[in-house]
Amino acid sequence: MSKTATLISNENDSFEVSFEKVFASAMVKSVIDPEYGDDLCEEEEDTQVPLPMISTPILRKIVDYMNHYGLNLPQIVTPLRFKDMAKNVGEWECNFLDMERDALMELLRAADYMDMGGLILLCSAKLANNIMGMSTEEMREYLGIENDFTPE
Numbered sequence: 001m002s003k004t005a006t007l008i009s010n011e012n013d014s015f016e017v018s019f020e021k022v023f024a025s026a027m028v029k030s031v032i033d034p035e036y037g038d039d040l041c042e043e044e045e046d047t048q049v050p051l052p053m054i055s056t057p058i059l060r061k062i063v064d065y066m067n068h069y070g071l072n073l074p075q076i077v078t079p080l081r082f083k084d085m086a087k088n089v090g091e092w093e094c095n096f097l098d099m100e101r102d103a104l105m106e107l108l109r110a111a112d113y114m115d116m117g118g119l120i121l122l123c124s125a126k127l128a129n130n131i132m133g134m135s136t137e138e139m140r141e142y143l144g145i146e147n148d149f150t151p152e
Contacts, residue, residue, distance in 0.1 A: 005032055006048045007063065009056040014048075021066040022049075026115035054110045061096070061107055065119050068092065073118040076125050085129045089122070097126040101142065104130075 005022045007015045023029045032047050051059060076089055086094040097104065104126060111119035131139045140147055 007059060008048060008050045009054055009059040010052045011056045013056040013059070015059060015063045017063055017066050021070045024066045024069060024071055024116055024118065025062075026117075028114060051110075051114070053113050055106070058103070058106050058110045061099075062110060062114065062116070062119070064096065065116075065122075068096075069118060074122050076121060078125070080125060080129055080132065083129070083132055085126060088125060088129060093122060097122065101130070 003019045004016045005019060005028065007017060007022070007028070009015075019032070022032075028049050031049050054062070074089060074093055080088045082088055085097070099107070104123060108120065108123040108127070111123055127143075131142055134142065137147075139145075
């Protein structure tokens with residue numbers, strides 16, 4: 001039987017993920033095994049990892065990503081060449097990232113918090129794809145960035 005970790009959202013919802021998959025997060029790996037030792041899998045109890053910065057819907061997405069990729073990284077051709085996101089990444093990734101901007105930004109922050117380089121790259125590619133072809137003002141509005149430059 002493979003060893004699992006239980007990830008707990010800020011709403012106390014829990015998700016079990018095998019160690020092989022959960023180690024996609026360097027932060028979770030360091031919490032579970034600070035020494036990155038080999039004797040970790042000999043323990044009998046499952047490990048719980050509270051994630052107070054992550055909501056249940058976002059943690060569910062992260063668990064989906066972990067279960068799909070594990071320690072592998074998504075294949076993303078950069079720079080992005082197509083406005084159609086499905087041409088830049090696979091169909092699974094395109095469906096996975098089909099969400100509103102606020103949810104995508106929350107997923108990106110959670111990926112950063114959990115130190116998941118592949119998911120950060122994937123979310124960043126989606127954001128870059130979304131702002132492709134926008135004017136500076138449209139980008140500021142989409143990303144919620146205030147124009148604080150003053151004319152000289």
